[in-house]
Amino acid sequence: MADKAKGKGAHDVSAGKPTMADVADYAGVSTMTVSRALKKDGRVSEDTRKRILQAVDKLGYVLDQAAGSLSSRRTGFVAALVPSINNSNFSDTARGITDALENSGLQLLLGYTDYSTEKEEKLIQSMLQRRPEGIILTGGSHTPQARRMLEKSGIPVVETWEIPEDPIDHVVGFSNSEVMADLVRALAGRGYRKFGYIGGTTARDTRGSLRRAGFLKAVDELGLGPGRVISFGVPPISIEQGAQAVVSMLERWPDTEVVLCVSDLSAFGALMECQRRGMKVPGDIAIAGFGDYEISAFCHPRITTVNVDCYGIGKLAAGRLLQAINGGGVAGDELTLTSYKVILRESA
Amino acid sequence: MADKAKGKGAHDVSAGKPTMADVADYAGVSTMTVSRALKKDGRVSEDTRKRILQAVDKLGYVLDQAAGSLSSRRTGFVAALVPSINNSNFSDTARGITDALENSGLQLLLGYTDYSTEKEEKLIQSMLQRRPEGIILTGGSHTPQARRMLEKSGIPVVETWEIPEDPIDHVVGFSNSEVMADLVRALAGRGYRKFGYIGGTTARDTRGSLRRAGFLKAVDELGLGPGRVISFGVPPISIEQGAQAVVSMLERWPDTEVVLCVSDLSAFGALMECQRRGMKVPGDIAIAGFGDYEISAFCHPRITTVNVDCYGIGKLAAGRLLQAINGGGVAGDELTLTSYKVILRESA
DNA sequence: TTGAAAGCGTTACCAA
DNA sequence: TTGGTAACGCTTTCAA
Numbered sequence: 001m002a003d004k005a006k007g008k009g010a011h012d013v014s015a016g017k018p019t020m021a022d023v024a025d026y027a028g029v030s031t032m033t034v035s036r037a038l039k040k041d042g043r044v045s046e047d048t049r050k051r052i053l054q055a056v057d058k059l060g061y062v063l064d065q066a067a068g069s070l071s072s073r074r075t076g077f078v079a080a081l082v083p084s085i086n087n088s089n090f091s092d093t094a095r096g097i098t099d100a101l102e103n104s105g106l107q108l109l110l111g112y113t114d115y116s117t118e119k120e121e122k123l124i125q126s127m128l129q130r131r132p133e134g135i136i137l138t139g140g141s142h143t144p145q146a147r148r149m150l151e152k153s154g155i156p157v158v159e160t161w162e163i164p165e166d167p168i169d170h171v172v173g174f175s176n177s178e179v180m181a182d183l184v185r186a187l188a189g190r191g192y193r194k195f196g197y198i199g200g201t202t203a204r205d206t207r208g209s210l211r212r213a214g215f216l217k218a219v220d221e222l223g224l225g226p227g228r229v230i231s232f233g234v235p236p237i238s239i240e241q242g243a244q245a246v247v248s249m250l251e252r253w254p255d256t257e258v259v260l261c262v263s264d265l266s267a268f269g270a271l272m273e274c275q276r277r278g279m280k281v282p283g284d285i286a287i288a289g290f291g292d293y294e295i296s297a298f299c300h301p302r303i304t305t306v307n308v309d310c311y312g313i314g315k316l317a318a319g320r321l322l323q324a325i326n327g328g329g330v331a332g333d334e335l336t337l338t339s340y341k342v343i344l345r346e347s348a
Numbered sequence: 349m350a351d352k353a354k355g356k357g358a359h360d361v362s363a364g365k366p367t368m369a370d371v372a373d374y375a376g377v378s379t380m381t382v383s384r385a386l387k388k389d390g391r392v393s394e395d396t397r398k399r400i401l402q403a404v405d406k407l408g409y410v411l412d413q414a415a416g417s418l419s420s421r422r423t424g425f426v427a428a429l430v431p432s433i434n435n436s437n438f439s440d441t442a443r444g445i446t447d448a449l450e451n452s453g454l455q456l457l458l459g460y461t462d463y464s465t466e467k468e469e470k471l472i473q474s475m476l477q478r479r480p481e482g483i484i485l486t487g488g489s490h491t492p493q494a495r496r497m498l499e500k501s502g503i504p505v506v507e508t509w510e511i512p513e514d515p516i517d518h519v520v521g522f523s524n525s526e527v528m529a530d531l532v533r534a535l536a537g538r539g540y541r542k543f544g545y546i547g548g549t550t551a552r553d554t555r556g557s558l559r560r561a562g563f564l565k566a567v568d569e570l571g572l573g574p575g576r577v578i579s580f581g582v583p584p585i586s587i588e589q590g591a592q593a594v595v596s597m598l599e600r601w602p603d604t605e606v607v608l609c610v611s612d613l614s615a616f617g618a619l620m621e622c623q624r625r626g627m628k629v630p631g632d633i634a635i636a637g638f639g640d641y642e643i644s645a646f647c648h649p650r651i652t653t654v655n656v657d658c659y660g661i662g663k664l665a666a667g668r669l670l671q672a673i674n675g676g677g678v679a680g681d682e683l684t685l686t687s688y689k690v691i692l693r694e695s696a
Numbered sequence: 697t698t699g700a701a702a703g704c705g706t707t708a709c710c711a712a
Numbered sequence: 713t714t715g716g717t718a719a720c721g722c723t724t725t726c727a728a
Contacts (some may be wrong), residue, residue, distance in 0.1 A: 017502065019721055030699045035723060045697060060500040065477040066417045067721035070704045075414065085442060085458070091434035107474060110433070110458055126455060129413040152408040154365065239646045272646050295643065298587045298620050367705055378715045383707060393713060415705035418720045 018059040026055040038063060069131065077107040078321055079127040080136040080314075083115045083205075084236045089291050089310045090138065093160065096314020097136060104322055106133065113138070115204050115235045121146040128153055134321040136314075140164025140171075141206045156324035158317040162207060163335070170324065172317040172336040174308055176207045177214030179340050183260060183288060183306050184218035186342045192258040192286060194228070195219045198245040198270060199262035201231040208235065208262045211290060215260055228253045237262055242269025250285075257286060258348050264289035264296045267303050271347060286348035301346035308340040366407040374403040386411060417479065425455040426669055427475040428484040428662075431463045431553075432584045437639050437658045438486065441508065444662020445484060452670055454481065461486070463552050463583040469494040476501055482669040484662075488512025488519075489554045504672035506665040510555060511683070518672065520665040520684040522656055524555045525562025527688050531608060531636060531654050532566035534690045540606040540634060542576070543567045546593040546618060547610035549579040556583065556610045559638060563608055576601045585610055590617025598633075605634060606696050612637035612644045615651050619695060634696035649694035656688040 024031045029048060036042030037052040044052070055061070069075040080097055082090040098108050111127060113120040121143045127135065128149060134156045140163070142150075150157050150168055157169040162176060184195065197215045200208045212229060219227035230252070232245040242261055246269070249256055261267035267289030274281050281287055281301055289296055289305040296303035316336050372379045377396060384390030385400040392400070403409070417423040428445055430438040446456050459475060461468040469491045475483065476497060482504045488511070490498075498505050498516055505517040510524060532543065545563045548556045560577060567575035578600070580593040590609055594617070597604055609615035615637030622629050629635055629649055637644055637653040644651035664684050 021721080031722075032699060032724095033697085036698085043697065048697080060496075062473075062497070062501070063477050064418075064479060064721055066414045066423065066479060067704090068723070069414045070412075070418055070706085071721080071723040073704070073723095084439075085433045086436045086439035088434045091432075094433060125410075129411050131412060131414060149410070153410070239642050243646060268643075269646055272648060276648060294587050295616075298591060298617055299647070300620060300624060369705080379706075380708095380715060381713085384714085391713065396713080412705055415720090416707065418722085419705080419707040421707095421720070 018061045019064075020061070022059055023052065023055045023061050026059060027052045075131045075133060076105060077109050077130075077132055078134040078136065078318070078325075079109045079111060079130075079132040081111045081113050081120055081123055081127075082138050083113050085110070085112050087236060088293055089308075092310035093138075093314035093317075096311040096316075097318040098314075100315045100318030100322065106322070106325075117141055117143050117146065121149075124149055133325050134158070136160060136317050136321065137168075139206050140167065141203075142168075156321055158320050160313050160317050162210065163337075167334065170317075170320045170334045170336075172313055172320060172338060174338050174340055175214075176210035177217065179306055179308065180211040180214035180260070180290070181218035181221075182340075183290070183342055184215055185222070186344065187258055187260070187286070187288060187304075187348055188222050188224065190344070190348070192348070193224055194253070194255055194257040195224060196228040196230065196249050196253060196256040196259040197261075198230050198232070198242060198249060198259055198266055200233060200235050200237060200241075202234050205235040205237075205262070208237070211262055228256060237266050239265050239269035239272070242266025242271075243273035244269075246270035246273050246287075258288065259285065260288045260290075262290060264291045264293040264303060264305050267305070267347075268293075268295055268299060271299065271301075271303065281347055288348040292343060296345070304345045304348040305343050306340055307343055309338045313338050366409045367412070368409070370407055371400065371403045371409045374407060375399045423479045423481060424453060425457050425478075425480055426482040426484065426666070426673075427457045427459060427478075427480040429459045429461055429468060429471055429475075430486050431461050433458070433460050435584065436641055437656075440658035441486075441662035441665075444659040444664075445666040446662075448663045448666030448670070454670070454673075465489055465491050465494065469497075472497055481673050482506070484508060484665050484669065485516075487554050488515065489551075490516075504669055506668050508661050508665050510558065511685075515682065518665075518668045518682045518684075520661055520668060520686060522686050522688055523562075524558035525565065527654055527656065528559040528562035528608070528638070529566035529569075530688075531638070531690055532563055533570070534692065535606055535608070535634070535636060535652075535696055536566075536570050536572065538692070538696070540696070541572055542601070542603055542605040543572060544576040544578065544597050544601060544604040544607040545609075546578050546580070546590060546597065546607055546614055548581060548583050548585060548589075550582050553583040553585070553610070556585070559610055576604060585614050587613050587617035587620070590614025590619075591621035592617075594618035594621050594635075606636065607633065608636045608638075610638060612639045612641040612651060612653050615653070615695075616641075616643055616647060619647065619649075619651065629695055636696040640691060644693070652693045652696040653691050654688055655691055657686045661686050 020031045020034050024034045034052050037044045037049045111123040124146050136158045138161050140159050159171050161173045199212050216227045219225045230245045230249045233241045267287050271287050289303045292305045292307035296305050368379045368382050372382045382400050385392045385397045459471040472494050484506045486509050488507050507519050509521045547560045564575045567573045578593045578597045581589045615635050619635050637651045640653045640655035644653050
C-alpha cells in the first residue's frame with residue numbers, strides 16, 4: 001500500500017478516509033456547503049469556499065463519486081466500445097470522442113471487445129451496471145442479448161463505423177461496401193482489370209465482410225468478375241497476415257493485376273512480401289489498402305488507400321450523444337454519414 | 349433515446365428503472381436474497397434463485413454498481429494510465445493487465461495521458477474519485493500533486509516501464525538507459541563506431557530521455573563519444589518524425605555509421621527516408637529501433653531492435669496489484685525487473 | 697448564502 | 713437459507 005499518509009491532521013478521523021462530513025466539521029460548515037463549494041457553479045461566498053478548500057487540502061479529502069452519483073442520478077461518464085485499442089483508426093475515433101466530450105462534464109470510459117460480440121455483450125453488461133449516460137459502439141452487429149440490454153437501458157446509443165440495417169438508436173458512419181466499391185472503380189479507372197481481394201475469414205470483422213461484399217459487387221458491375229478473394233485468419237488484421245495472403249493469391253491466380261486489402265496493415269505486409277520475392281510494385285502487381293494509416297504514406301511505394309474520417313466519426317458520435325443526453329430529442333434524422341476519400345498513391 | 353422498452357410487466361414500476369426492491373417484490377423475497385442470488389457465491393436455494401433470475405429478466409433489472417460500491421466499499425475496478433492507446437507496446441501492456449485480472453472480479457479502467465503529466469494528474473484525480481482498488485501508472489514522472497494524491501489514496505500503486513529513483517509504491521519495469529546501452533554495445537560489437545541517436549526533444553517522454561542518456565553513456569564508455577543526437581518534436585513518436593530527423597542527422601554528421609532511434613516507428617521512418625534518397629541500409633548507413641513492433645519484423649531490411657516484455661509488464665503489474673489488494677502485504681521486495689532482448693536483424 | 701432532513705439503491709451485520 | 717435494519721457518502725429539496 002502507498003501508506004505514507006501517516007502525519008495526519010488533528011481533525012482527521014483516524015479510521016479510513018475523510019468524508020465530506022469531516023471536511024464540513026473542519027471548516028465549520030454543513031456538508032451541503034462543502035458540496036456546493038466543490039462544484040463549479042456552487043453559490044458559496046468566497047470566504048467560505050476558501051476555508052473549505054483549505055480543509056479539503058488539509059485532510060486530503062477526495063470526493064466519492066459513487067455516493068454522489070447515487071444521490072444525483074448522474075454518473076458523469078459515457079462508455080465507448082472499440083474492437084481494439086491497438087489500431088490507429090479506432091484510437092483516432094477515441095480521440096474524437098474525448099475531444100467532443102471536453103467541457104461537457106462527461107468522461108470517457110473505453111472498453112475493447114477484441115472483435116468479439118460475446119466480449120462486447122459482457123462489456124456492455126458491466127458498463128451498464130455502472131450507469132453510463134450514453135454509449136458508443138463500433139459496428140452494427142451485436143448479440144441479441146446485448147441489443148436487448150441496450151434498448152432497455154434507456155440511454156442514448158450510437159453505432160459507428162457502419163450503417164446497420166436495423167439501428168438501435170443513432171448511427172454515425174459510412175457504408176464500408178460502398179467505399180470499397182468506390183476504390184475498385186477508381187482502380188478500374190486506372191486500367192486494372194484482374195482484381196484480387198485480401199481479407200479476414202470470419203463473420204467476426206463485420207466491416208471486413210462488408211468491404212469484401214462491396215469489392216465483389218463492384219468488380220461484377222464492371223464486368224470484371226468474378227473477383228478473386230483470399231481469406232485468412234481472424235482480426236485484428238496483422239502485417240504478417242497480409243504477407244501470407246498475398247502468397248496464396250499469387251499461387252492461385254498468378255496473373256492478378258491489383259490486390260485490394262481489408263486494411264493498410266495487410267496491404268503493407270503484402271507489399272513487403274512481394275518486394276521480398278523480387279516483384280515490382282506497381283508493375284508486376286499493384287496493391288491497395290484501406291484506412292489511410294500513417295505507414296502507407298511513408299513506406300515506398302506509398303500505398304493507395306481510402307481515408308475514412310475516423311476522428312470525425314468519434315467527434316460526431318459524441319456530439320450526438322451529448323445532444324441526446326442534454327437536449328433530449330435530436331433534430332433531423334438519426335443517421336449521420338461521414339465522409340471518405342480515395343487516396344491514389346504509387347502502389348496502385 | 350433507445351426507448352423501445354415499452355411493453356413492461358405488471359409489476360414494473362412505471363417511473364424509471366426497476367430497483368432491487370422491485371425484483372424482490374416480484375419474486376416474493378427480500379432484497380438481501382436478491383442481492384445474494386446475483387452474486388456468484390451467494391447461498392440461495394436453487395428454487396429461489398431461479399425465481400429471482402426470472403424476475404430480473406422479466407423486469408429488465410440491471411444492478412446498480414454505484415449503490416453496491418457505496419455499501420460494500422469495493423468498486424471492483426483498477427485503473428491503468430498509459431501515455432497513448434495507439435501504441436502497440438502499451439496496448440500489449442494493457443492486454444497483460446486484462447489477462448491477469450481475469451477471474452479476479454476486477455475490471456480494468458484505462459485512461460490515457462497523452463504523454464503529459466498534467467493530463468495524468470487530472471486523470472488520477474478523476475479516477476480516484478471513482479475509488480479504484482489499485483492503480484497502474486506508466487513511468488515514474490508525475491506532478492507533485494499527483495504523487496501526493498496517490499500516496500494519500502491508500503490504494504496500491506504500481507509504476508511500470510521504468511525504474512523510478514523514488515518509487516511511490518511498487519515497480520514493474522526495466523532500465524531504459526541500460527537497455528539502450530546494451531543495444532549500443534551490441535552494435536559496437538558488430539563494428540560500428542560512429543553512433544547517432546534520434547529521439548524526442550522534451551522531458552515529456554521520460555522513457556525517451558532515459559534511452560538517450562543510456563545511449564550517450566554507452567558511447568562514451570566505449571570511447572566512441574560524444575554521441576550524435578538529433579532531437580525532434582514531441583511524443584507520440586511518429587514515422588514522419590523519424591524521416592525528418594534522419595535528414596538532419598545526415599546533414600549535420602554525414603559520416604554517421606549507425607542511427608539508433610527511440611522507437612521502431614521512427615526507425616522505420618528513417619529507413620524509408622534513407623531508401624528514398626537512394627542510400628543502402630545497411631551499407632551506407634545502419635538503423636536500429638526500440639520496442640520490437642510488428643513492422644520491424646516485416647519491412648525490409650528487417651529492423652534491428654530491442655524487445656522489451658510489454659505484455660509481461662502488464663501481467664506482472666496487475667499480479668502485484670492483486671497481491672496487494674487481496675493478500676495485503678507483498679512478499680519480497682517491491683521492484684520487479686522485466687526482461688528484454690536485443691534483436692539483431694538486417695538493418696544494423 | 698447556508699443548513700436540516702430525507703433519500704439514492706445497495707450490502708454488511710446480525711438474528712431467525 | 714432467509715430477512716430486518718442500519719449504514720455507505722453524497723445531493724436533492726425545501727426552508728431559513
